[in-house]
Amino acid sequence: MPESLPNIPSEGMRLRVRHLTRFHYDGPVLDSYNDAKLCPVSDPLQRCAAYNLRLDPDVPIHTHHDFYLNRVDHFELHTQHLSLEVESNSLVETRLDQRGAAPTGLTLESLHGPGVNENYFDFIVESKFVSQNVAIWKEAVDIVGQSVTDIWADAVKLGQHVHSVFAYDPDWTHVHTNAAEALKDHRGVCQDYAHVMIALCRSQGIPARYVSGYFFNGKTGDENEASHAWMEVFLPGYGWKAWDPTHNREADTRYIKLAIGRDYDDAKPVSGRFRGKGKQSLEVIVQIRQA
Amino acid sequence: MLFDNYQPENFFDEMFTADGTTRPHYRSVAAALKDVDATEFRNKQAAVEASFMRGGVTFTVYSDSQGTERIFPFDCVPRVIAAEEWEIVEKGLIQRITALNLFLHDIYHDQKIIKDRVIPPQYVLSAKHFRREFMHIEVPKDIYVHICGSDLIRDKDGRYLVLEDNLRCPSGASYMLENRAALKRTFPELFKASGVHSVSNYPAELLKVMQYCAPNNFKSNDAPNCVLLTPGVYNSAYFEHAFLARQMGIPIVEGRDLVVRDFKVYMRTTAGLVRVDVIYRRIDDDFLDPSVFRPDSLLGVPGLVNAYRAGNVSLANSIGTGVADDKVVYYFVPHMIKYYLGEDPILPNVDTYLASEPQDCAHILANLDKLVVKSANEAGGYGMLMGPWASKAEIEEFRKLIEENPRNFIAQNPISLSRHPTLAGEQFEGRHIDLRPYILYGEKIVVTPGGLTRVALKKGSLVVNSSQGGGSKDTWVLRNKIPE
Structure with missing residues (x-):
């Protein structure tokens, strides 16, 4: 979301999140198969202190980890139903990044260095929502020049570029808009900002991945305003570093990470398929409070 | 008579050495065929083909306007493999499948072979049949490739080489069995005193493999319930599906016959739902489960993958095995053998x-x-x-x-495949052949002593595929070594 708190917090935060997704069907549906990626990640930058998933109708949950080690809560509803509620409640402690500033002067060659064990291949090639074309490549070259001389600085330039030419427009795009389409229209939501910045980075050989999560903006309303998406860049010897092109800044302790992937398709908070003629309508409420 | 004008020419001939001497392991076949005349031979061959057609021993060629059912043309001269050659082939295949199976376990878990830079990650991750969805799933007994059909060829020096591996749904085992039965009917005298290994155990061995790989959660004193899952009657290999199911005495089912409830798989029957434990699936990954893979698939069973993940059902072969069929990954199989087993490959790849x-x-x-x-x-x-x-x-x-x-x-580099005497008009001529042996991986790895020999019936052609004008032969593995 574009609004933000004026001050970047100088310390970690304890945040309580309630994320409710309600599906209504206008006719009975059955055989519904669903995956939820709603559990906040635990890593050096945040700790998930508590997490609970409530389902209505109440069915068993099977948990596994996907290819990118995101936690997946899988559940199935075989009998007829007219609605489905998925509610997660979690408590997260975010921390300041202790790694310090991003290293400067990293070239693309450093990605092939002997100590680089990260398997970033998936994050430099095309994916479902991040395809490549000449327009994307040209847009990136116009910003960073013929070759990348500093991975992080150049990635940030690309992110700043996206922020400066894009208009935030929640009514323009939809969840299936890909990077190329969003770039053509220069509008979209956080998901599109992230996809376009990722596409620009990958076109220049910079490993870039998608992050889905929440942003705590200090508001206390009921509306769905906290779901957010941003991206991360891989820096050899440092790790993945986050940039939020929607807000044009590094992610800080107001950001809660849920899942990562090549693009939105790998990191969807709730996804599923069902059988039946019923049309689906969707209601989402995300509330974040300081705990 | 039939051999009168036979010329091995400048190829490795399975039956004759360069100077025209019959190789020792072909002596009994050569002697039996010496007095058969062309008309009789052709009539017998025609009788076999007619019986295949009547019996429905057929396959379908897709995207052919004349489409429809065809038989796999059959050539009555058997392909014979000497006992000592087979020993090497068998060892080599066991070694190869062992390594491939370890590779599959590795890349769907720790990916050590990638971290150790034996295979560059991009080749695995960009393989069309690498299944990210299958990551970290435990499979019963850690067996991924229950049924494998690797294609072997012989070069101009008679060396056996691996041309490709088929780790998804290799087909053709039914032709191996039907070809043997057909040749026994038409030329029973050929078998006399030859000492040929039987292949008829294949279905029983396959069933044993399926039962051995019952799901981790399977706890019963009865045998696990096994079924064969087919895409249906329009599939090119439907004959084989029906044949193998009948031979094993297990139900043949389509996707719509199965249903998943609470992560368990059931078969719809007139007596209600019956639990299914092991599925020999002849449906590709893409179509297996529309809730995970292609959502437009009508052939599969929604929920099957998560039932598998939960350890309530077994699949043979497992999911994601096609990554090793990728011909770029094939290039690295000798490296895998070295990496996982510390051995040199017994059967080399083609360069x-x-x-x-x-x-x-x-x-x-x-x-x-x-x-x-x-x-x-x-x-x-x-x-x-x-x-x-x-x-x-x-x-x-x-x-x-x-x-x-x-x-x-x-x-x-083009390999000048070995040739084999094959009926062409009035006499035998050399035609290029390959070999697809069938390997079953259960309690131990068993290579069925025989296989499917495919022959390029067109003169000079190197393409043996059934869909491209290839035929087949009965394949003999001799029990005993024949002295020179």
């Missing part, structure tokens, strides 16, 4: 160039008229360029394809 490696690519593009180019994920002889026999236009077309997507292509 292969990877178009995605700049140096190899330059070589390929400069020698398109001399090389065989294959796309990484096509089977059945499609998507191939036979450089020496191709037209200028075909070569240019492939040049463009390779430049556009080098990852998708490999190239090999």
Whole structure:
């Protein structure tokens, strides 16, 4: 979301999140198969202190980890139903990044260095929502020049570029808009900002991945305003570093990470398929409070 | 008579040495066929083919306007493999499948082989049949490839080489069994005193493998319930599906016959739902479960993958095995054998160039008229360029394809496949052949002593695929060594 708190917090935060997704069907549906990626990640930058998933109708949950080690809560509803509620409640402690500033002067060659064990291949090639074309490549070259001389600085330039030419427009795009389409229209939501910045980075050989999560903006309303998406860049010897092109800044302790992937398709908070003629309508409420 | 004008020419001939002497392991066959005349031989061959047609021993050629059911043309001269040759083939195949199975476990878990830089990650991650969805799933007994059909060829020195591996749903085992039965009916005298290994155990061995790989959660004193899952009667290999199910005495089911409830798989029957424990699936990953893979698939069973993940059902073969069928990954199989087993490969690969490696690519593009180019994920002889026999236009077309997507292509030096006497008109002539043995991986690895020998019936042709004018032969493995 574009609004933000004026001050970047100088310390970690304890945040309580309630994320409710309600599906209504206008006719009975059955055989519904669903995956939820709603559990906040635990890593050096945040700790998930508590997490609970409530389902209505109440069915068993099977948990596994996907290819990118995101936690997946899988559940199935075989009998007829007219609605489905998925509610997660979690408590997260975010921390300041202790790694310090991003290293400067990293070239693309450093990605092939002997100590680089990260398997970033998936994050430099095309994916479902991040395809490549000449327009994307040209847009990136116009910003960073013929070759990348500093991975992080150049990635940030690309992110700043996206922020400066894009208009935030929640009514323009939809969840299936890909990077190329969003770039053509220069509008979209956080998901599109992230996809376009990722596409620009990958076109220049910079490993870039998608992050889905929440942003705590200090508001206390009921509306769905906290779901957010941003991206991360891989820096050899440092790790993945986050940039939020929607807000044009590094992610800080107001950001809660849920899942990562090549693009939105790998990191969807709730996804599923069902059988039946019923049309689906969707209601989402995300509330974040300081705990 | 039939052999009167036979010329091995400049090829490795299975039956004769270069100077025309019959190889020792073919002596009994040669003696039995010596007095058969062409008319009688042809009549018998025609009788076999008619019985295949009547019995429905057929396959379907897709995208052919004359489409419909065809038989796999049968040649009555059996292909004979000497006991000592087979010993090597068997050892080599066991070694190869062991390594491939370890590879599959590794890349769907720790990916050590990638971290140790034996295989560059991009080749595995970009493989069309690498299934990210299958990551970290435990499979019963850690067996991924229950049924494997690797294609072997012999070069001009008679060395056995592996041409490709088929780790998804290899077909053809039914022809191996039918060919044997047919030859026994038509030329019973050939078998006399030859000491041929029986292949008829295959279905029983296959069933044993399925039962051995019952799911981890299976706890019962009864045998696990096994079924064969087919895409249906329109599938090219439906005959084989029905044949094997009947031979094993297990139900043949389609996707709509199965249903998943609470992560368990059931079969719909007139007596209600019956639990299914092991599925021999002849449906590709893509179509297996629309809730995980292709959502538009009507052939599969929604929920099957998560039932598998939960340890309530077994699949043979497992999911994601196709990554090792990728011809770029094939290039690395000898490295896998070295890496996982610390051994040298017993059966070598055909020398292969990877178009995605700049140096190899330059070589390929400069020698398109001399090389065989294959796309990484096509089977059945499609998507191939036979450089020496191709037209200028075909070569240019492939040049463009390779430049556009080098990852998708490999190239090999053309191998002059071994030849075998085969009926052509009034007499026998040499025709190129390959060999597909069937390997079953259960409590131990069993290579069925025999296999499917495919023969390119067109003179000079090197393409043996059934969809491209190939025929087949009965394949004998001799029990005993024959003295020189």
